[in-house]
Each structure stands twice: as structure tokens, then as C-alpha cells.
Amino acid sequence: MDEFGRCPVPPKPQPRADKVSLLGYLRLFRRDILSAQPGRLYRAWMAEFRTPFFRSYMCNDPKLVDLVLKGRPDDFPKSNRIRAGLEPLLGNSVFVTNGEVWKRQRRIIDPAFEGGRLRDTFPAMAAAARAAVARMGEGEVEVEEQMSHAAADVIFRTLFSIPIEHEVAARVFQEFRRYQRTQPILNLAAFLPLPRWFPRFHRRSTLQSAQVIRRLITDLTEARAAEIAAGTAPDDLATKIMTTPDPLTGETFTPAEMVDQVAIFFLAGHETSASALAWALYLCAMCPDVQEKVAEEADLLGDAPDFAAVGRLKYTRDVFREALRLYPPVPMMVRETTKDEDFRGRPVAPGAQVVLSPWHLQRHERLWDLPDAFCPHRWQTAAGRISAREAFLPFSAGPRVCTGAGFAMIEGVLLLAMLVRSYRFSRIKGQDPVPQAQLTVRAKDGIRLRVTRR
Template sequence: MDTAAISFRPPAPKPRQKPPSTLQMMRIVYRNPLELWGEPSYNEPWISITGGIGGPLLIANDPGLIRHVLVDNARNYKMARVRQKILRPILRDGLLTAEGEVWKRSRKAMAPVFTPRHIAGFAAPMLREAESFAARYEASLGGTVDVSRDMTMLTFDILAETLFSGEIAGEPDSFASQVDRLFETMGRVDPLDLLGAPDWLPRVTRLLGRNSLAFFRDIVSRTIEMREEKMARGDGVPEDFLTLLLRAEGPDGLARAEIEDNIITFIGAGHETTARALGWTIYCLAMLPAERERIEAEIDAVLAAEPDPVKWLDGMPLTRAAFEEAMRLYPPAPSINREAIEDDRFADLDIPKGTQVLVMPWTVHRHRKLWDDPEAYRPSRFHPENREAIDRFQYLPFGAGPRICIGATFAMQEAVIALAVLMSRYRFDVTPETKPWPVQKLTTQPQGGLPMKVSRRSLDAKP
């Protein structure tokens, strides 16, 4: 079957035909930044704007320029002001927002957890959690479920079991609603930040999100207390992410505040990107039944022959490709923001000190000079025989350079295992209510969720 000819175009904002006014731009950025981008963003290698709100702005789409900013001259670029104003109130000195020596300390402390050997050791608990979660759908057969919310719950269960050995305080159900609330409020760009207003002016977004943030901070405090009490009693404690961070505390390691910030980073955001990408994958495959059947056949064959989930990521190239293509069209982190520390130059482009540099996976992944039929969902782009045609810096679901996502391999393994379990048992189909619209709230979320009908696959289709 020629899968290159089989595709569909999932919902996305159409490129704007003319620039918005300043007031319109502020409204769009607050409501949904994905609707801001115009035709040049999907056609030009870069767009340099010297005047406007916040000073010089560079939108980088060219893979060579992206490599220059994120890798070759990464030392000259710090985290952008607007991005930090959104994330730092939530994550403070967590891995996503820390800079300089604080970031280096945290990255070094976490590195042992995300080695290939440790990630392979997570495969079995990932499988157990996925199977346990999938069993819940037995009570919903023939009915409608919100796949977007369900994937948030599933990935939280997996994160809790693998990185925290199941010892996170609080109830998962309340956790999911608080994640939604936090991203709905503090996860938005506040208009005052765009205008460069002083920090002492209160931001409505932060005021609205205070209770949700307090909820997560309380979870972190109680989770740490539970583990420290266990360690003090001399009970055997798992050598997991939580224990590793706590043992890294000290003058030559992490401060207590840094430990807390990194825990909230992983509890609050560490699973969210994978959850969104899983939801979009299931939706896209429901809209492309022929491709879904091929993936079901691949999953059935691998599960019948290979019980070890460690080997599924390499053994299911079609499943992996479907997930990667979903991340192309709906990048979990749709923007990467940097700021030039000193004057810089790339080719014939001058980048003055203080320039805000936007690397937008949303537009790079849909750029007409980089992709064939970029708006179409076509997993065959990522089939093994086609992967070499994709430049490393035109596909950025996990970022690039020194600050590339530390959990990228973890997420890929988790996603393939979750899809294998769910799709070996069930089918998820769209309903008249399934009308997702991508909205940027830190991650690329489907507005209104993903209501879908769940049914059991026929018995003779199961391994």
C-alpha cells in the first residue's frame, strides 16, 4: 500500500493574510498564539522584525539558523524574557526554566535516571500501568470517552510509577483537573508581559492560577515528607528519581528549593507533552482507517512474538511513525524561545543583542519549503526508509542542543508501549462531537477535548 497517497488534513489555523494590529495581536496571543502566524512564517527561512513590542524579534525557520541558535552558538542565547515570565512563576528553578549553574546542577543530578539502561528498566512498569489503565475502558465500551483527558491520566500513572515508585501524594482525579486549570490560567501569555510592564503590576493569569499552583506545591511538599520519613526509618527506599534528587541535596549539589522545583516540573509538566501527543495520534489514526489497520496488524504481530516491551520501540516502526507524525503536526511544545546575549551573525543576517528569537516547531513543522504537503497527516514520512530525508533541525518535538528534553527517549518508549496496549484491545472512533481545535497553552491542546467512541476490537484481531 502506498501510504504517501493516503492522508488527511487535520484541523489547524489557516495562515493569516495580513498582520494583525497591536490590539488584535495581544488578544490572539492570549487566546491562542497558534492563530497569530501569517503566510511568511510558513514560507520564509526567517523573519526579522526590528521594531515592535518587546524590541527586535527574529522568527527562525531555517534549519541552519536553528542549529546556529540552539547548538553552534548556544552560549550566546539565554531563555527569552516572555517565556520565563510565563513559566518561572510555576516552575521557578526547575529544569525547564533554570539557567547557568543552577541548570547544570539539576541536569547533572537527573542524568543517571535517564540513561538508556534506566529507561529500558522502566518498560515493564510502563506496560503494567498501561494495561491497568486500558482495563478501565471495559466499563465504557460503546460509549464516549475524552481521550485527551484519559491520556493525561495514563501518562501521570506511568510517571508516578516509574519516577516516583507510585509514591506521589494526592488523588490522580483531582490532579488532572488542576493541570487543566493551571494551564488555562498561568499557562497563557499575559498581555502585560508582552507590553514589558513591570513585575510589580499584578497579572490576571497568575492571580487566577494561584490555587492550582498551591495545589501542586502542596503535593510536592507531602511527597517529599513521605519519602524522607521512609528514609529516616531505615526502610528500603526505591532508587528512583525522587530518592536521587533528595540524595543530591547539599552544598555541592542541589538546594532544597531546587529539588522542590524539579519535582513540580516533572509532576506538573513532565507527562503533559506525551499525553497531548498520544491524544492527537489516536485522533489522527481514527481519521485515517487504512493506516490504523496497518498499525494494528504491526502491533498484533509484535505482541504475539515479543513479550519484552523494551524491544517494542524498535520493533514497531509504523506505530512510532504515527506518533512522530502527530508530533510534527501538533508539536507538544510549539515554541522555543531564546534571547541574544551579544550581537551575532548568521550568513547575511545580523542578530543584535537583546533580539528575541522564536524557533516555532509549529511553523517549522508545517513549513512549505521543508515538507511535502506539510498540512497532511502522513506517517510514512517517518518510516525507516524515509527518515534520512528529514533534517535534524527541521523536526524539533523535543528541542535541540544542550537543553534538549532529557526525557525524550523515555517519552518515545512510553508512547509506543501505551499505543500498543490500547490499540491491541480497542478502537477509538470520532463522533459528531469530536471537533478538536489546537490551542497553545504551554502545550498544543485540543480545545474541547477529544470525545471519542471506544469499542473492543474483534477477538480474532487480538494476539
């Protein structure tokens, strides 16, 4: 690991054949987004996919990515085709809205995640990290499940000041696990030009889980609204968001709007963090020397970590960033053209789907040295910093960058450091994980590691 060329290569899905029928592609896509794509996308600047109903363009050219996300983001709104599959749970949340509705939502939400507020939430985050260390145990452990538990605990403690053991929090977590098992990323509406009022053919079990989750979240937000009215509400993220007025109109979120936002906070803040942390632990298990460096650096935290100490964990941060690069929790983002465009000399009509793929961009052969290798030290090289500016999008970019990006980086680095400080993680022969993308990039059969206390 001392030399750049000796970096190991962790598991990666096998790409499909370059040519496949539409029906064959749909079958592959329904099972796993990543292995449904051809290998040429890891070196192409752009690729066009044709269906009977629309054209789709994957853009890996950094200039096109900047145009869509930063240059003219209002001309490339989020595609409603992706919204179709998530609507039962997320409603009209900030994750799926566009235009003025989205801008209003961000004006209310963003202040809760500013730097000073992150410092205020740190004690709750640290308490969740200590609980995760206590729960880990020894022997053969399915770390994806453990990290899901830990990430959900962070969300509930920072959002509603309750631990995962709280009755309502535990029920939301359990129901969300059920929702994950029933919700395919592919919905019929993603491929057919159906009007908004047309039924979306969701599985009954998916709808039932979404309804249960939203009912539980409604109970939490109504209870918090009562505490705010009584002047007894804790100073956490939920209180901050529910009491922040839109600076343009003076209006706050309605109770129904808050339920939508809490649903996406839980989905984005729990599912994505759990994915990144589980892969980070696997990568540490694959590279014992990296793991020992993280453990050594984690001693800086002490038994009672503070906010400033996390900023000193520079190597651990690089390890976590490399995990995000190799296994971005959200593998693809879809935007839609609203007018005639020219992409690299190719005319693109309104209504086309524009696919931005962190998975392919962050492993692109023309943009990264050793793109498939696990090399935490790349982040301290000049070439690595250039690649990061052009092709590192785990939280998107531009105005629609994830509002919780700073939160996620603190959470990920803290949890990784505290877990590795307390335990040693080792691979289990014959049980290396296979990446698969459904809601996020997870392992097909989970990530099992051997865990021993230091």
C-alpha cells in the same frame, strides 16, 4: 494510503491576516498562539516582528536553528519573558534556568533518564498502560482527558512508585487540570520590559492552584527524603534524582530544589505526552488502514509487554513520530540574544527574542514533502530522514534537548500500541478537533472519538 500523494490532511488552524495591529495580535495570541501567526511563516526562512519594547525573530532556517540550539547555545539563553507566566508553578526548575544553574541541574537529573534506567522504569510504565486500557471503556470518549489521566499515571508510578489513584497523586492531577484552565500562555511580562522584582499580575486562581500543587509535591518529596534516610525508599526516578550528587561539587538537590524539578517533570512529562497521545489516536481514527497496521504490529507485545518488545514496534513508532511532527506539544521555544548577531544578513541587537517554532518548522513547505499531510511512511524514505535531521524538534535539540525524550518515545509508542490493540477508534461526524495552543497544542473543545473493543 499506499501512495505518498494519497496521505490525508488533518485539521490545522487558520492563520491570521498578514498585517494586524499590535492590540489585535495580543488578543489573538492570548486566545491561541497558532492562529495568531500569518500563513507566510510556513514558507519563510526568517521573519521579524516589532513591538514598542523589543524585536522578535522567528527562525525557520535550519542553519540558524542549529546555531542557536547547537552551535552557540550559551549565547542564546532561554528568555525570561516566557518564564514570567510559568514561575508560580515551576519556580527555579531546569525548564526555566540558564547558565551554570541549569548546567548543575542537568548534571544531577540526566543520569536518571539514561538507557539502563529507562529499562528499570519500564514495568511501572507498562502497569500504567494496562490501567489506561482498563479505564478506556466504550462509546463516545473524550480521549484528551483519558490520555491526561494515563500520562499522569505514568509520571507518578515511575517517579514516586504510586498510581494515579493514590490520594496525593489524584489531588495533584485534579489541581493541575484546574491550573491549565486558568493559566494563559500570555503574561503581561512577556511583552513589557518589567524588572524581575515587578509583580507579574497572575490570576488569583492560577496562583492558588500553583500553591496547592507545590504543597502536595513538597509532601511527596519530604516523605521520600525520610524513606531515603531510613533506607526504605523504592528504586524509582525520585530516589535516583534525590540521591545523585553533582559530579563537580558533590552536592545533591535541596528539598526546595527538588520541588521545582518535580513540578516540571509533571508539567513536561504529563502535559506533553497527553497531547501527543491524544492526537495520535485521532490520526489513527482518521486513517483506519494505519490503525489496523498498528493493531497488527501491537500483537508483538503480548499480554505482558517487555522493554525489548517496544523496540520492535517500528511502524507504531513512525505513527507516533508523525503525530509529534504535525502536533508538536510545545509549539514554540523562545531564546534571547546576548550580543550583536547577524541573521541571514540582518543585524540583530542584544536582547532580541529568537523564536524557534517546531509547529512551523515541522510543517515548512520548503523542508517537507506534503507538510500538512499525515504520512507515517515518510519516516522510512530518504527525503523524510533528511527532513527529520533538519526540521524535527519536538524535544528541542543540542544541550537543552528534553532530558525525558527517550522516556517519552517509549511511553508514547507503548500506550498507543496497547490502546489500539484493545480498541478501535473512529471519528465522530461533525466533531473533528481544532488545534489550539495554550500550554501545549491541544484541541479547542477536546478530542471525542467513538471507541469499540476489538
